[in-house]
Amino acid sequence: MNAPMAPFAKPWVANPDGYRVPYEVFTDQAYYDQEQEHIFRDETWSFVGLDAELPNKGDFKSTAIGDTPVIVTRDQTGQLHVFKNLCMHRGALLVRESRGNVKSFDCVYHQWSFDLTGALRGVPMRRGVRGEGGMSPAFDMANFGLDALRVEVMNGLIFASFSKSVEPLADYLGEGIVANIQRIFNRPIRIMGDYRQYIHGNWKLYAENTRDPYHGSLLHLFHSTFGLYRATQKGFTYMDPSNRHSLLKATASAAPTSASEDQEVYKNVRSYNTEFHLQDASVLAGRPEFEDRASLVINAIFPNLLIQQIANCLAVRQSVTHAPNAFEIVWTLFGYADDDEEMQMIRMKQSNLVGPAGLISMEDGEAIEIVQDAVIRDGKKTSVLAMGGVHAGSVDHMITEGPIIGFWENYARYLKLGDELKK
Amino acid sequence: MSSSSLLSSQSAISHKDKVAALAPDNFTWHGYSALETQWRVERLLSRYVACIDDDALEHWPEFFVAEGCRYEIITRENVERGMPLALVFCNSQGMLVDRIVSLREANIYPQRWYRHIVSNVLIQAVAEDHLEVHSHYVVLQTRRNGQTSIFSAGKYKDRIVFQNGELKFAEKRVVGDTHSIDTLLVSPI
Numbered sequence: 001m002n003a004p005m006a007p008f009a010k011p012w013v014a015n016p017d018g019y020r021v022p023y024e025v026f027t028d029q030a031y032y033d034q035e036q037e038h039i040f041r042d043e044t045w046s047f048v049g050l051d052a053e054l055p056n057k058g059d060f061k062s063t064a065i066g067d068t069p070v071i072v073t074r075d076q077t078g079q080l081h082v083f084k085n086l087c088m089h090r091g092a093l094l095v096r097e098s099r100g101n102v103k104s105f106d107c108v109y110h111q112w113s114f115d116l117t118g119a120l121r122g123v124p125m126r127r128g129v130r131g132e133g134g135m136s137p138a139f140d141m142a143n144f145g146l147d148a149l150r151v152e153v154m155n156g157l158i159f160a161s162f163s164k165s166v167e168p169l170a171d172y173l174g175e176g177i178v179a180n181i182q183r184i185f186n187r188p189i190r191i192m193g194d195y196r197q198y199i200h201g202n203w204k205l206y207a208e209n210t211r212d213p214y215h216g217s218l219l220h221l222f223h224s225t226f227g228l229y230r231a232t233q234k235g236f237t238y239m240d241p242s243n244r245h246s247l248l249k250a251t252a253s254a255a256p257t258s259a260s261e262d263q264e265v266y267k268n269v270r271s272y273n274t275e276f277h278l279q280d281a282s283v284l285a286g287r288p289e290f291e292d293r294a295s296l297v298i299n300a301i302f303p304n305l306l307i308q309q310i311a312n313c314l315a316v317r318q319s320v321t322h323a324p325n326a327f328e329i330v331w332t333l334f335g336y337a338d339d340d341e342e343m344q345m346i347r348m349k350q351s352n353l354v355g356p357a358g359l360i361s362m363e364d365g366e367a368i369e370i371v372q373d374a375v376i377r378d379g380k381k382t383s384v385l386a387m388g389g390v391h392a393g394s395v396d397h398m399i400t401e402g403p404i405i406g407f408w409e410n411y412a413r414y415l416k417l418g419d420e421l422k423k
Numbered sequence: 424m425s426s427s428s429l430l431s432s433q434s435a436i437s438h439k440d441k442v443a444a445l446a447p448d449n450f451t452w453h454g455y456s457a458l459e460t461q462w463r464v465e466r467l468l469s470r471y472v473a474c475i476d477d478d479a480l481e482h483w484p485e486f487f488v489a490e491g492c493r494y495e496i497i498t499r500e501n502v503e504r505g506m507p508l509a510l511v512f513c514n515s516q517g518m519l520v521d522r523i524v525s526l527r528e529a530n531i532y533p534q535r536w537y538r539h540i541v542s543n544v545l546i547q548a549v550a551e552d553h554l555e556v557h558s559h560y561v562v563l564q565t566r567r568n569g570q571t572s573i574f575s576a577g578k579y580k581d582r583i584v585f586q587n588g589e590l591k592f593a594e595k596r597v598v599g600d601t602h603s604i605d606t607l608l609v610s611p612i
Contacts, residue, residue, distance in 0.1 A: 193509075196603040221529040222530070278521050344507075351509070351512060352512055356606070359522075366532055369606060
C-alpha cells in the first residue's frame, strides 16, 4: 500500500464563503515550469495511450507527458515501454512520426540506433574510419540507453511515470476509480479514431472544467434547447480518498421529474424551451450497455486524463500542455471489438455529441479561452469556488464544485505552495 | 494519367488512391458536355461555399439530396489509419438541419468569419446516376481580434447527382489535412 500522503498547508484558504484560486496560475510561466517538474515529471501517473493503439510488436506512437515528448512502444516480446523521445547522443527527437512500426529507433542525425527495449545497439564509425577518429575508448554503449519511464497498464490503459517512488498505479487511483476503469474497459475495445483540439488557454482550466458538474446544463445548451436535458436527474460526485481524481455520474433512468420542476430549476436559464425539436433524433438513439444504466460518467484522473461515457459514446481525453496559454486535448473514441454493425453506427452517430465539433462539448473550448483572455492582467485576483459547500469529497448530488477544490489542494501539495505561503 | 508508377512496387503505401483515375476528356452526362458538366460542378461548389461564408446556413442542407445523403468531416489522420471517426457525421438531411439549429440556438462559440477557397476541381468518375468529384479547399478564419489564419485545409470528395434539373450532393466527405482543430468547429466546411 502507499504511504499516507504528507499533510500540507492549504495555500488558498477556504473561507466559509468560498475557496479562492489566484488567476496567475493560468498565466504565469513560473507556475507552468513548476508544474512540468513537480506534477508531470514527478510523483504522478500520466496517461500515454491505449494498448489497442499498439497491437503489434514494433508498433510505436509519439506523445507527450505535460510538454515532454515521449515514445510508447511494444517490443519484440510484447512488453510495453515508454521512453523520453530524446536521442542520448545530441538530444534530437528520435521519433518524428506520430505512429509507426519499426525494428529499432534510429536517430536520423547520426544514425545512433536503439532497440525497442531502449538499449543502444549501434553507433556509426564508433571505431573510427581507417584508424582515424572514433569514439573515446572510455565510451560504453551500455551507459547510453534511452531514458525509460515506469510503465503500468490497467485494463488496456497505459500509464507512465518519471518517478521511481510514486505509489503503484492501483493505489494512486484508488478503488473507486479502478472500478470505473474495470467497468468501461471490461473487454477488448476497437479504436474508432482520434480528435485533436488545440485550445488557446491553460490546461488547468480544462482540469477544472472536467471536474465541474455545475456548468454542465448551463454552458452546454444542446439538450435544453431541444428540451432533452434535466438538471433534476439523479447523479452523484465521487472523489478518491486523495481527492486527486473525480467521477461525476448521472443516471438517465432515475425517478422521472416533473416538467414543472424542470421549469422551476431552469427559470433563469437562457435557453430551456420546447420550441425546438430534433429532426433526426437518431443522434441520441442508443442501447443500454452498463448494468448501472448511467447515462453520463465523467472520470477525471490527475493530472492528464479524462475517461468519458456519454450514453454509448466512449472516449479517453488526454491533455498535452504547450505553454501557459496553450494546450491540446487528444480524444480517442472507441467501441468494443464485439460491437455489431448497428452498434458501430450508434457510436458513429453519437460521436457527433463530443469532440471539437461536439454538439454538447464544443463550448468547453470557448469557456476556457474567455477565462484566459480576461484574467491576463489580474493574476492576484481570485476565482471563487463555493458551490456545494467549499470542500472536496464525495457527495450524492452534482450541484458542487468540490472536485475542483480537490484538484487545487493537490496541485498546491505537488508544487509545495503551502510552504511558500507560510513565509 | 496512369495509376501505376515506377515507385509503386517499392512503396509500402498503395499509390492507387494517390493518382486516382480521371474521367475521360469527352463525355456527356444528362445531356451536358464534359465542359458544361465541369462548369456546373464548379458553380455548385462556389454556391455551396458562398452559402457558408455568407452565413446563409439555413440553406446549407438544401445542397444535399433529401433522401439518404451523407456528410462527413474527417481528418486525413484517421483516414490514413483506416479509422472511421469523423468530427461531424450526418447520414440524413435532418441531421444537417439539426446541426444548423444547434449552431443558431444552442452552441456557444467565438465570433468568427469563414472564407472558403476551392480549387483543383477534378471530375474523377462519371456514372449514369452520379459524378465523383475531388477538389481542394482552404478555410480562412478571421477571429474577433481581426486576425486571419488558416482554419482548415484539405480535400472535398463528393458524389454529385442530378435531381430535378439541379446538381446535389449525395455524399460530401471533407477530408482535412488539418487534424488539430483550432478551439472548436461549429460551422460546416
